[in-house]
Structures are given as C-alpha cells and as structure tokens.
Amino acid sequence: MRQSQLFTKIERNAPKDETTINAQLLTRAGFVSKLMAGVYSYLPLGLRTLEKIKTIVREEMDAVGGQEISMAMLHPKANWTTTGGWDKIDVLFKLKSRTEKEYALGQSEEEVVTPTVMKYVTTYKDLPKSVYQINWKFRDELRSKSGLLRGVEFLMKDMYSFHETQEDFDRYFAEVKRAYFRIYERLGLTAKATEASGGAFTQKISYEFMVLTDAGEDDILYFDACEFCVNVEIAKEKEGDKCTRCNKGTLAKAKASEVGNVFDLGQKFVKDFDVTFTDKEGKKQYPVMGCYGIGISRLMGVIVEKYNDEKGIIWPESVAPFTAHLLSLGGADGEKIYETLQKKGIQVLYDDRDASAGEKFAESDLIGIPWRIITSSKLGDGKVEVKKRTETESTVMTLEEAVELIKK
Numbered sequence: 001m002r003q004s005q006l007f008t009k010i011e012r013n014a015p016k017d018e019t020t021i022n023a024q025l026l027t028r029a030g031f032v033s034k035l036m037a038g039v040y041s042y043l044p045l046g047l048r049t050l051e052k053i054k055t056i057v058r059e060e061m062d063a064v065g066g067q068e069i070s071m072a073m074l075h076p077k078a079n080w081t082t083t084g085g086w087d088k089i090d091v092l093f094k095l096k097s098r099t100e101k102e103y104a105l106g107q108s109e110e111e112v113v114t115p116t117v118m119k120y121v122t123t124y125k126d127l128p129k130s131v132y133q134i135n136w137k138f139r140d141e142l143r144s145k146s147g148l149l150r151g152v153e154f155l156m157k158d159m160y161s162f163h164e165t166q167e168d169f170d171r172y173f174a175e176v177k178r179a180y181f182r183i184y185e186r187l188g189l190t191a192k193a194t195e196a197s198g199g200a201f202t203q204k205i206s207y208e209f210m211v212l213t214d215a216g217e218d219d220i221l222y223f224d225a226c227e228f229c230v231n232v233e234i235a236k237e238k239e240g241d242k243c244t245r246c247n248k249g250t251l252a253k254a255k256a257s258e259v260g261n262v263f264d265l266g267q268k269f270v271k272d273f274d275v276t277f278t279d280k281e282g283k284k285q286y287p288v289m290g291c292y293g294i295g296i297s298r299l300m301g302v303i304v305e306k307y308n309d310e311k312g313i314i315w316p317e318s319v320a321p322f323t324a325h326l327l328s329l330g331g332a333d334g335e336k337i338y339e340t341l342q343k344k345g346i347q348v349l350y351d352d353r354d355a356s357a358g359e360k361f362a363e364s365d366l367i368g369i370p371w372r373i374i375t376s377s378k379l380g381d382g383k384v385e386v387k388k389r390t391e392t393e394s395t396v397m398t399l400e401e402a403v404e405l406i407k408k
C-alpha cells in the first residue's frame with residue numbers, strides 16, 4: 001500500500017481525552033478513530049492488525065475442531081427472559097422498536113447459540129459439537145476509559161461446545177485451554193491463567209487468562225515462572241507468600257488485563273431452553289456445555305501497552321499491519337523496490353510521499369512496522385538500508401539480502 005493513498009494522517013499530539021497508551025498511540029498513528037467513549041472505528045492500518053489477530057485465533061479454534069459461524073447481534077427479548085439474563089445482566093443493552101417489541105444486543109451469545117446448535121442435535125452421535133464466531137459485542141459498561149481495553153462495542157471471539165458427558169467436556173476444556181496459551185504466545189504475549197468460580201451462572205470451574213500490564217483493571221498475584229496466577233479479589237495468599245501452584249517462588253502483585261476465559265457452563269443453558277439429545281440407552285439427556293471467550297479488540301490494545309517506546313508502537317511481526325515499511329528518501333529506485341518486495345510476498349507500506357527524512361522516520365517509528373527499508377540516491381547502486389523497529393543500528397545491503405533477511 002502506498003502511504004500517499006492512505007486517507008489517514010499521523011497526528012503529532014495525543015488526543016486530550018485519551019489517557020491510556022494504547023488509545024493515544026493507536027489514535028495518533030491512524031489505527032483507530034474514537035466515535036465516543038468505548039466505541040472506535042478501525043481504520044485501514046487498524047483493521048489490518050485486527051484481521052491478523054482474528055486469523056491467529058481462527059486458526060487455533062479451527063485446530064480444536066471449532067466451526068465458524070456468525071450469529072445475529074440483534075436478539076429477541078424472549079431468548080433473554082428464558083435464561084434470566086434480561087433482568088440479571090446489568091450490561092445488557094435493551095432496545096424497543098416503534099411497535100413496542102423489545103430486543104437485546106448480543107453481549108455474549110449463549111441465548112442464541114444454544115437453541116441454534118441443538119436444533120441439529122438429536123442423538124449422542126451428533127455430539128460433541130463446537131462452534132465459534134468472531135463478532136461485535138455490546139455492553140453497557142460503566143467505565144470505558146482504557147481505550148481498546150474496555151469497549152462498549154468490542155470484538156470478541158466466542159466459542160461454545162456441547163458434550164455428551166462431563167468427561168468428554170473435561171477433555172475438550174483442557175484442549176481449548178492449551179490452544180489459548182498458543183494463541184497468546186503467537187501474539188507475542190505471556191498469559192497466565194487464574195482459576196475462578198464461573199460467575200453468575202455456575203459454581204463450576206473457569207479460567208481467566210491474564211496478561212500483565214499496568215493498563216489492566218485486574219489485580220493479580222503471580223510468580224514469573226508459573227503459568228498460573230491468582231486474582232487478588234479471591235486470593236487467600238498474599239504478596240510475598242510462596243506460590244502454592246508450583247511451590248517454587250514467591251508471589252508478587254501486579255496489574256493485569258483479562259484477555260480471555262473458559263467456562264464450564266454445565267447444563268444451565270440447555271435446561272433453560274429444554275434442549276436434549278437421546279443417549280445410548282434411548283433416554284433424553286441434557287448435554288454439558290462450555291463457553292470460551294477471547295477479547296480480540298482488547299488484545300490489540302494490550303499488545304500496544306506491552307510493545308511501545310517513547311517513539312511509538314513496536315508491533316510483533318505476527319500482528320503488524322505490514323511487515324516492511326519502505327521509505328523513499330529521494331532517488332528513482334523506490335517504485336522498483338516496492339514492486340520487488342510485493343512480488344516476493346512481503347507486505348509493505350511504501351512511504352512515497354514528498355516529505356522530509358525526519359518526518360518519515362518519526363512517523364514510521366510511531367506506526368511501528370517491524371522492518372524499515374530505506375532507499376535514497378545517497379546509497380550505492382542497488383543498495384538499501386535496513387533497520388528493525390526494535391534496534392537502533394541499520395545495515396546497508398542489497399535488496400536481495402534484505403528480502404532474505406525479512407523472510408527469515
């Protein structure tokens with residue numbers, strides 16, 4: 001993509017109403033545009049990054065047998081009264097039509113997925129089934145001052161599974177939990193799992209996946225080398241205590257952001273909707289259900305909170321909007337190099353604008369693309385200057401060498 005064609009522009013100063021690093025940097029660099037508190041539009045660069053996060057999550061959900069669907073976001077009231085959510089869930093957005101019909105906006109979709117999937121399940125042979133979607137959610141959140149970390153409208157991956165037995169559920173639950181750790185790792189994040197009770201609907205076990213960041217809203221106790229952590233709210237342990245999970249280190253306190261969770265829903269929703277299957281003995285049974293959430297747009301914010309410096313964002317390669325940022329500082333080679341990089345399959349943003357070197361460098365640092373390639377008439381024939389966003393030193397090399405280095 002040519003930067004001259006990009007309709008967004010870099011903003012020199014952070015917007016006054018944004019207090020978090022993620023919102024400040026993402027707004028300045030033209031990834032997102034705030035419509036109101038907790039509601040953002042995703043602009044060309046931001047959408048590319050969001051899509052990359054989605055792709056990683058999608059690949060891992062497909063790998064555990066999830067089938068992707070897209071459910072309605074506008075729901076009839078009836079589904080929510082059936083589960084009790086209409087009165088109990090305080091973040092639920094409720095709407096009324098001009099004919100006085102009432103609706104809810106999806107904040108999580110057990111109310112839709114349960115009757116939808118169970119329509120097709122008649123016997124134990126139809127189980128297990130696992131379906132997911134990556135879709136916008138709406139929540140009437142009280143505080144939405146953390147940029148992408150707490151949206152009133154936000155992107156979530158929500159998966160739901162249906163099982164013949166508790167045993168089969170437990171097996172799948174463990175598999176999805178492993179997939180979650182893989183996802184965070186691919187995104188460049190270290191997540192720790194807290195064990196918690198399942199909240200309003202179930203006393204069963206759940207795990208919340210936490211990434212340490214000062215921008216997060218959860219307080220946790222953790223030990224670096226242990227993949228578990230504890231939420232301070234429910235912890236019996238204290239800072240300085242031994243980590244009871246691994247018995248190897250002492251617990252320290254930190255802020256964290258919940259980037260996903262997995263719940264054992266038991267039979268709560270299938271009983272509400274009275275949806276059953278016929279077991280091997282010909283008896284009607286309720287399946288065991290699980291749900292698995294990941295905050296896709298929150299993750300984008302968390303990644304920025306973790307990966308930045310005083311100059312701007314430093315995207316991990318797996319989610320960067322482009323792999324390389326080609327800056328033309330004069331000379332005629334720019335167009336040819338741009339073409340070659342594209343032919344070699346490298347996603348490249350080409351700064352072909354008529355701007356000063358200083359301006360181009362500063363904007364490139366702010367956008368945070370992993371590789372910078374500079375072409376200028378000052379460099380020798382066929383040579384480019386290559387620098388990683390994470391490093392300070394650049395190297396002069398041939399374009400072929402640069403391509404090889406980047407592809408590695």
Ligand code: ATP
Pocket residue numbers: 108139141148149150151152154155156258259260261293294295296297298
């Ligand atoms: P939180 O405690 O942060 O409010 P939650 O327990 O309400 O999260 P879930 O309802 O289980 O979260 O949603 C699944 C995932 O969606 C969460 O783990 C989180 O990553 C993300 N998420 C939840 N609420 C928001 C929000 N308002 N904005 C952005 N992401 C969110």
Ligand code: MG
Pocket residue numbers: none
């Ligand atoms: Mg919440």
